[in-house]
Amino acid sequence: MADDRIPFSPPRIDEVTIQAVTDVLRSGWITSGPQLRAFEAEVSGYVHDRAVICLNAWTNACELVLRWFGVGPGDEVILPAYTYAATANIVIHVGATPVLVDVVPGTCHIDIKAMERAITSKTKVIMPVDIGGMPVDYDGIMAVLKDKSDVFVPSNDVQKLLGRVLFLADAAHSFGAKYKDEMVGAQADVTGYSFHAVKNLTTAEGGALAFNLPAPFDNYGVRNRMRISSLHGQTKDAFSKTVGGSWRYDVIEAGFKCNMTDLQAAIGLVELKRYDETLGWRKRTCELYNRLFADIPEVETPVFENTNSESSYHLYMLRVNNCSEEQRDAIIDRIQEKGVAVNVHFQPLPLLSFYKDLGYKMDDYPNAFAYYQNEISLPVWFGLADHQVTRIVRNVVDSIRETLK
Ligand SMILES: Cc1ncc(COP(=O)(O)O)c(C=O)c1O
Known part of the structure; x- marks a missing residue:
C-alpha cells in the first residue's frame, strides 16, 4: 500500500481550532454555556436569522422534532429509501412507521410524485434528504404538502395548528447549500443539519435545527421548548444556575440529554468563521x-x-x-x-x-x-x-x- 495514502474526509483542525478548544478548557466552563450561545447566534445569522438550536447530533435533534410534533405508534413518516440509517432510525425510535419511497431515476433525490402517492391519513411528517449536499426541490415538495392538507388527520393541538404534514428537511449534508438564492434552512418547516466529524462543518459530533414554521407558530418559543426537552425537561440549564438569580428549577417533562458542549461549540465557531x-x-x-x-x-x-x-x-x-x-x-x-x-x-x-x-x-x-x-x-x-x-x-x-x- 502506498504510504502517501489520501484520506477520505479529514476534519479541518489546525492551531486555531486547538487554541479555541484550549481556551474553553482553561475557562472553567466546558459544557453548554457562552460558546454554545455564541455558536447558535452565528448559525442563526448564517441561515437568515432563523431560530436555531445546536444539539449533540442531527439524530437527537430531529428525533426531538418528531416528539414535539407528537409522532408515535400508528403514524407514518415518509422518507427516501436512499439515505443514511439515521433518517429512518428516529422514526423507529418514536414507534412510528417509516414509509420508504424511491428516488427519481438517475438521481438520489426523493421522487416527489411517489411521495405524493404515499401520503395517507396516517402521514405526519416527510423527511426528504439533500444527499451529498444538493438541495431537493423544496418548493415542489411544500406545494404537495399544502395541496394534500385535506388528507391530513391531526391528533394533537400542534398538528391542528399546522394543519398539514410537517416538512422536516434532512439537511445533514447541505449546511451552506442554496435553494433559490437562500440558504437551506429557509424553506422547510424545520431543517436538521449534521456537524459530525466528516461533515463540511464539524463540531466533532453535533447538529442543529433551524425553525421556519408558518404563523401563528412562535419559532423561538418552539426552539426554547426544545432546549428544555434536550436537558431532561429542566427549566434552567447548569450555566444559568451559576450566573446568579434563583438556583431553583423545575422539570416539566421526562426530557432527553442531548445538549452541545462549549468544547464542541468552540470548534464550530472557528469552522463557521472560515x-x-x-x-x-x-x-x-x-x-x-x-x-x-x-x-x-x-x-x-x-x-x-x-x-x-x-x-x-x-x-x-x-x-x-x-x-x-x-x-x-x-x-x-x-x-x-x-x-x-x-x-x-x-x-x-x-x-x-x-x-x-x-x-x-x-x-x-x-x-x-x-x-x-x-x-x-x-x-x-x-x-x-x-x-x-x-x-x-x-x-x-x-x-x-x-x-x-
Ligand atoms: C443523510 C444523513 N442524515 C442524518 C445523519 C445523522 O447525522 P448525525 O451523525 O449528526 O446524527 C447523517 C450522518 O451521516 C446523514 O448522512
Missing part, C-alpha cells in the same frame, strides 16, 4: 474532478448546480457506467490498494438487515438500487491539493479499466 473559504475549496475540488473526468466515457459525474440550487459540495458521488454492484466493489478494492480512501453513499435502507427484517424489499426501489450499485464517493476536503485530485482520478480510471476490461 466556512466560505472551506466551501470555496470544496467547490474548486469538485469542479476539478468534473473537468478531469469529462473525457472519461466510463463515468458519469455528479451535478452540483441547477436553475434553483447550488450544492454545499459535501460529497463527490461518481458513478461508473454499465457496472454491477460486485464490479463496483472490486473497483473500490483496487482504488484503496492504490492508497486512496473512498466510500459508498449510501446502501439503500432495504439492503440493511434491520430494515430487511422489517419487510422492506430492495426490489420495490429499483432507482435507489440503480444509483447505489455503481456509486463511489471520492475524497473532498479542505487542503486536498490539485495534484492529489489528479492522482485520485488517474487511480480511479485505472481501477475501473482494470476491473471492466
Whole structure:
C-alpha cells in the first residue's frame, strides 16, 4: 500500500481550532454555556436569522422534532429509501412507521410524485434528504404538502395548528447549500443539519435545527421548548444556575440529554468563521474532478448546480457506467490498494438487515438500487491539493479499466 495514502474526509483542525478548544478548557466552563450561545447566534445569522438550536447530533435533534410534533405508534413518516440509517432510525425510535419511497431515476433525490402517492391519513411528517449536499426541490415538495392538507388527520393541538404534514428537511449534508438564492434552512418547516466529524462543518459530533414554521407558530418559543426537552425537561440549564438569580428549577417533562458542549461549540465557531473559504475549496475540488473526468466515457459525474440550487459540495458521488454492484466493489478494492480512501453513499435502507427484517424489499426501489450499485464517493476536503485530485482520478480510471476490461 502506498504510504502517501489520501484520506477520505479529514476534519479541518489546525492551531486555531486547538487554541479555541484550549481556551474553553482553561475557562472553567466546558459544557453548554457562552460558546454554545455564541455558536447558535452565528448559525442563526448564517441561515437568515432563523431560530436555531445546536444539539449533540442531527439524530437527537430531529428525533426531538418528531416528539414535539407528537409522532408515535400508528403514524407514518415518509422518507427516501436512499439515505443514511439515521433518517429512518428516529422514526423507529418514536414507534412510528417509516414509509420508504424511491428516488427519481438517475438521481438520489426523493421522487416527489411517489411521495405524493404515499401520503395517507396516517402521514405526519416527510423527511426528504439533500444527499451529498444538493438541495431537493423544496418548493415542489411544500406545494404537495399544502395541496394534500385535506388528507391530513391531526391528533394533537400542534398538528391542528399546522394543519398539514410537517416538512422536516434532512439537511445533514447541505449546511451552506442554496435553494433559490437562500440558504437551506429557509424553506422547510424545520431543517436538521449534521456537524459530525466528516461533515463540511464539524463540531466533532453535533447538529442543529433551524425553525421556519408558518404563523401563528412562535419559532423561538418552539426552539426554547426544545432546549428544555434536550436537558431532561429542566427549566434552567447548569450555566444559568451559576450566573446568579434563583438556583431553583423545575422539570416539566421526562426530557432527553442531548445538549452541545462549549468544547464542541468552540470548534464550530472557528469552522463557521472560515466556512466560505472551506466551501470555496470544496467547490474548486469538485469542479476539478468534473473537468478531469469529462473525457472519461466510463463515468458519469455528479451535478452540483441547477436553475434553483447550488450544492454545499459535501460529497463527490461518481458513478461508473454499465457496472454491477460486485464490479463496483472490486473497483473500490483496487482504488484503496492504490492508497486512496473512498466510500459508498449510501446502501439503500432495504439492503440493511434491520430494515430487511422489517419487510422492506430492495426490489420495490429499483432507482435507489440503480444509483447505489455503481456509486463511489471520492475524497473532498479542505487542503486536498490539485495534484492529489489528479492522482485520485488517474487511480480511479485505472481501477475501473482494470476491473471492466
Ligand atoms: C443523510 C444523513 N442524515 C442524518 C445523519 C445523522 O447525522 P448525525 O451523525 O449528526 O446524527 C447523517 C450522518 O451521516 C446523514 O448522512
